[in-house]
Amino acid sequence: MSCIFCRIVAGEIPAEVIASEADGVAFLDVQPLADGHVLVVPRAHVPTIEDLEPAAAVALFQIVRRLAGPVRQALGAAGTTIGINNGEAAGQTIPHLHVHIVPRWPNDGAGSVHTIFPRRTTRTLADVAAAIRKASAA
Numbered sequence: 064m065s066c067i068f069c070r071i072v073a074g075e076i077p078a079e080v081i082a083s084e085a086d087g088v089a090f091l092d093v094q095p096l097a098d099g100h101v102l103v104v105p106r107a108h109v110p111t112i113e114d115l116e117p118a119a120a121v122a123l124f125q126i127v128r129r130l131a132g133p134v135r136q137a138l139g140a141a142g143t144t145i146g147i148n149n150g151e152a153a154g155q156t157i158p159h160l161h162v163h164i165v166p167r168w169p170n171d172g173a174g175s176v177h178t179i180f181p182r183r184t185t186r187t188l189a190d191v192a193a194a195i196r197k198a199s200a201a
């Protein structure tokens with residue numbers, strides 16, 4: 064088992080575990096973007112959100128939802144950025160799905176999720192919506 068998150072889930076390597084539940088484990092990122100940067104992972108090794116069983120996705124986000132408040136409170140933060148780098152092209156470096164919870168403060172120097180995109184679009188909204196509707200009906 065070479066996946067570092069699987070090894071943390073299995074307790075084979077140490078981590079600052081915040082919550083260990085039937086469906087997922089939350090622990091501090093060892094290379095935090097800010098104090099209180101938490102990762103929430105499913106116990107199952109799946110690379111992306113679409114590889115996760117529907118019930119496991121619900122369970123994972125229940126953990127995220129439950130921890131968002133305590134993370135904010137514990138760090139005296141004003142908000143949190145919650146996100147998934149879903150796939151290598153999105154910047155995912157460890158191919159075991161993980162949800163980031165990063166505390167945020169006014170003027171902390173970080174932008175919103177919108178700031179990571181250069182806003183290069185080429186298709187109309189209607190065209191894109193039709194394509195996604197067609198793909199999701201398949």
Ligand SMILES: [Zn+2]
Pocket residue numbers: 066067068069070107108109158159
């Ligand atoms: Zn894994």
